[in-house]
Amino acid sequence: MMKTVIRISLLLPLSLSALAAQAGPAETLERASTIYEQALAQEHGWSVTEPLIEEARAAMAAGDEDRAQALADRALLTAEQSLKQAQDEKDAWQARVVGR
């Protein structure tokens, strides 16, 4: 049961990415920002995410929809990966302790 829950939760970000790919840049950006905030709250934010979000917003403001979408997709991907890192590292760090 637990394994199933874990598998589903691991697949969830990927499915959300797929959904985001069908959404417009505004929706993708909103999702990226939310996930980025969650990673930040766990002290796992990546410094590349916020500049991508800002660049995507600028592209949207300039009316360049394609560029905005491409940047928003990259922002979402880095945000998802940073949150996944936070989740994975909750236990993974222990295997690295010297003398363990």
Next chain:
Amino acid sequence: MLRTFSHRIYPALILAVSATAIASPEEDRNALRAFYEQRFPGIELDAHVDGAYALDADKRDQWLEMEDFPPYEIAIDDGADRYDEPLADGSSYADCLGNEAPVVKQYYPRFDPASGEIETLEQRINSCREAAGEEPLDYLGSEMSSLMAFIAYESRGERVAIEVPDDPRAQAAYEDGKEFFYTRRGQLNFACSSCHVTMVGNALRAERLSASLGHTTHWPVYRLKWKEVGPLHKRFIECNSQVRAVPLEAQSESYRNLEYFLTYMSNGMELNGPASRK
């Protein structure tokens, strides 16, 4: 019968686990020392207070030449002047820092039972200032770094003497610092331990990766790339930024806990700050 047994065995197990946790910092320290001893058989453990310069003879020669005219000297002099200046209410840092002041660096960071958190020397300095009616100093500013340079200089030769008291909050802070040290962060997916344990001694571009023993003994540091004396937490910020992680605030709880863990690992080693680094 079974119920009675479990009632007896569970508290015993909890006690056993607690006892392990209490012994854990010293076990961690001994394991890390053994690791570096095996990794660098020709190098005395105490030599690691010089960081990468303990591992690379050429770089050490260049560094020793730089130390002939130490670039942090101005900060020490400035810090001495500031240390002697009376605070707003007429008291002094010496009054606030205790009988051994200014030779106190060996006791910090320390667990503060009142707050239940780790208190760094920088925080203690600001507590002294605020109690005397002064504004706190910027943790990354030159005034704080000068004061710290003076105290570090006066504390040279003392041996690190950090305690993790028998208080679950202190042990939690220590464990949190340990977790931070071994946790991968940033887009490059690096932990502190990636460089300073796994790849220690190897070259990262032109830099030799230093051991974690002695990592906290020589701060504050004049770094050539900074062109000024700066604190350990500025280095934490830099390290996190280099692996493309969003860095934390200087003196944030996680950085203080990391400093607590790292300093405990250097227990018994000689203080040699301030220092210069590339």
